[in-house]
Amino acid sequence: MQINTFVRNVTFRTPSGDTILFNDKGDPPAQFDVMKLSLLPDGRVAKEKVGSFHVLSDGTKLLHINSSADLWGPYYKEMPQSLCNEPCAPGYRKAKIEGKPSCCYDCAKCADGEMSNTTDALSCFRCSEYEKSNKQRTGCVPKEINYLSYTDTLGASLTSIALVLFITTSVVLGIFVRYWETPIVRANNQNLSFLLLISLMLCFLCTLLFIGRPTQICCLLRQVTFGIVFTISVSSVLAKTLTVIIAFNATKPGSKLKKYVGTQLAIVLVTVCCLGEIVISAVWLASNPPFPKADTLSDPDYIILLCNEGSGFFFFCIIGYIGTLALLSFIAAFLAKDFPDRFNEAKNITFSMLGFCSVWGAFVPAYLSSKGSRMVAVEIFAILSSSAGLLACIFVPKCYIIFFRPE
Structure with a gap:
């Protein structure tokens, strides 16, 4: 606690050229290593540094990830989703699941005569009375004209x-x-x-x-x-x-x-x-x-x-x-x-x-x-x-x- 009183609002440069800045509370700048933890077959945990995060003296925040690092392997091939499910494709709308968080929803296909052309659409839009939805429900197309014709x-x-x-x-x-x-x-x-x-x-x-x-x-x-x-x-x-x-x-x-x-x-x-x-x-x-x-x-x-x-x-x-x-x-x-x-x-x-x-x-x-x-x-x-x-x-x-x- 006594040392903290002497390092408040102190700035100095290290022999390596880095600038160290203590704020008015005596706290040093934030600097963290981004680590990947892998569970090995024998039960041990392997640690690997894949990036870093730190705050510069002017308040700028920098996140650096090593592009050559295998971030998600060997258990994941791609970045896991932060949602409960994949986004709803065009032609579908979000359908709330009772008892689940708002980030969890089903994707319901638009009804006949309706369409959606955006991802994660909240609702489908109804086509005009002279149009119908296409098979993918992503757009409206003109209806065919029908009557008792001599060619039928x-x-x-x-x-x-x-x-x-x-x-x-x-x-x-x-x-x-x-x-x-x-x-x-x-x-x-x-x-x-x-x-x-x-x-x-x-x-x-x-x-x-x-x-x-x-x-x-x-x-x-x-x-x-x-x-x-x-x-x-x-x-x-x-x-x-x-x-x-x-x-x-x-x-x-x-x-x-x-x-x-x-x-x-x-x-x-x-x-x-x-x-x-x-x-x-x-x-x-x-x-x-x-x-x-x-x-x-x-x-x-x-x-x-x-x-x-x-x-x-x-x-x-x-x-x-x-x-x-x-x-x-x-x-x-x-x-x-x-x-x-x-x-x-x-x-x-x-x-x-x-x-x-x-x-x-x-x-x-x-x-x-x-x-x-x-x-x-x-x-x-x-x-x-x-x-x-x-x-x-x-x-x-x-x-x-x-x-x-x-x-």
Whole structure:
């Protein structure tokens, strides 16, 4: 303690040239050797100097490590981490471990639609609604655009089926024109058969409005066109059925139905039914018309282009209106199927309406449970299958009689 009082604030130079400085408390400058301790197999501890640390007289602190020294061998190949784990790479975020210090954490991969491009990111950033995260979750890339295209396998298949059925219906129409005056064609009102065939051709063609990139004009036209041409088809079938019933009952003595036999009643019925459909469509387009829409939520990897129907109520009003006409046709045809007429087609209409109602009955749950281009494909399939059912059940037997059982 006595010596300490004499060395306070003392500075002197050693014979080796080093300057020694004692501070106001008599403490010498800090100077330490950096040692490496290794535990030998026999239990002894080997010491090796690998550097030094000292403070100069002006307060500068110097740390020197011998570059040639093996700092971590033979037990370590590289500098040990001072953390509990490696830093989180880009594409991951820190996830706290309950009960552990803040320096200990898990690395959680960013969720789909999120990304991080820095090391040890605290959180991930969400991509915009028109983008998705890449596989590494280190960046955002544009989503692919998806819709029912003519180049897709599904779109091309439906297009081919529609064209084949259109051509088939055209051939049947040509056959009926060729054999216009035969009894089988003239039976049950040949004009209604002609109108029904043309409307079926339009039904097959209207499915092409559902395929391809949705546009404003296509969204406005496709449901309305489908509703009107289908109403013409089903109301023609209903008129043909009523023609059978009226013709059979008009033959009874004293029947007042004789004045309704002919084409006038059928034309009036088809016109009235079509006017009802046109009114529903007009109100729909005037109040809440369909429009093209980009759906970014249904599929995280795609932007689905589709037509928003605007009002689901009016869409199902059209379906319900057509279904009501089909149900009336089925009931009327079922009641008339046993009438004793050689050319009575009520039985064929019964089967066609049964298939028609079955298809559209299954359509509603299938349509509501589908999304994106699959929803469009479900409606196209319903249109094609129900129209093909009408064509097959009503006109194939007539063609068979024309060619194989001519009168």
